[in-house]
Amino acid sequence: xxxxxxxxxxFELKNEIIKHLKKRGxxxxxxxxFSKDSVDYPDIAKAVCExxxxxxxxxxxxxxxxGIGISIAANKIKGIRAAxxxxxxxxxxxxxxxxxxxxxxxxxxxxxDLAMTIVDAYIDADFEGGRxxxxxxxxxxxxxx
Ligand code: RB5
Numbered sequence: 471x472x473x474x475x476x477x478x479x480x481f482e483l484k485n486e487i488i489k490h491l492k493k494r495g496x497x498x499x500x501x502x503x504f505s506k507d508s509v510d511y512p513d514i515a516k517a518v519c520e521x522x523x524x525x526x527x528x529x530x531x532x533x534x535x536x537g538i539g540i541s542i543a544a545n546k547i548k549g550i551r552a553a554x555x556x557x558x559x560x561x562x563x564x565x566x567x568x569x570x571x572x573x574x575x576x577x578x579x580x581x582x583d584l585a586m587t588i589v590d591a592y593i594d595a596d597f598e599g600g601r602x603x604x605x606x607x608x609x610x611x612x613x614x615x
Contacts, residue, residue: 473527475501475518477511477540480533480577483585487531487575490586494593499527515543515552522571523549530572531589537576544572548613551606556580558591565595567602568609 472491476484481503491498501517503509511534522530530552534540537554544552552572553564556579564570573592575585 471497471499471527473499473501473518473522473530474532475503475514475530476533476577477503477509477514477535478506479511479535480537480540480575481506483575483577483580483582484531484533486582487533487585487589490589494590511540512543515540516547519544519547519550519552519572523547529570529592532572532574533577534574535576535578537574537579541572541574544574549610551609555588555592557584558587561588561592562595565592566598567605569597569602569606 474484474488488498488500515532518530518532521527532540532544541552541554544550550572551568551570552574553568553570554574555561555564561573564573
């Protein structure tokens with residue numbers, strides 16, 4: 471199960487991503503926003519990331535205008551490793567090396583065709599563990615101190 475959300479800047483791309491994920495057979499829970507009216511991206515980041523961090527979803531996808539603000543907000547939530555992805559190579563590495571549990575995209579930066587290759591690259595990659603596990607553990611230690 472996948473959690474997804476966007477602000478107004480990512481509204482259209484979010485809807486495209488939802489369609490794509492459903493076509494691939496995934497169950498998606500949409501945490502809004504549900505119109506192009508202006509909203510604050512930290513509120514959406516919190517709504518998506520808290521249940522992701524609690525293990526209620528396999529991962530989350532967040533979209534704002536650039537993908538930057540919503541990734542900064544997401545990374546303030548304990549247990550979240552959010553990666554802003556603008557290309558499929560980075561999206562695959564975000565899973566393989568960083569075990570990111572949230573990816574963020576920029577609805578005003580990344581077109582829908584590219585966005586779907588990014589989402590697919592992340593989903594289809596696996597965390598490699600090993601030396602990367604130690605580094606991810608060190609990231610998570612930073613939250614504790
Ligand atoms: C909203 O105008 C815009 O600031 C937001 O979508 C995002 O790009 C922030 O990082």
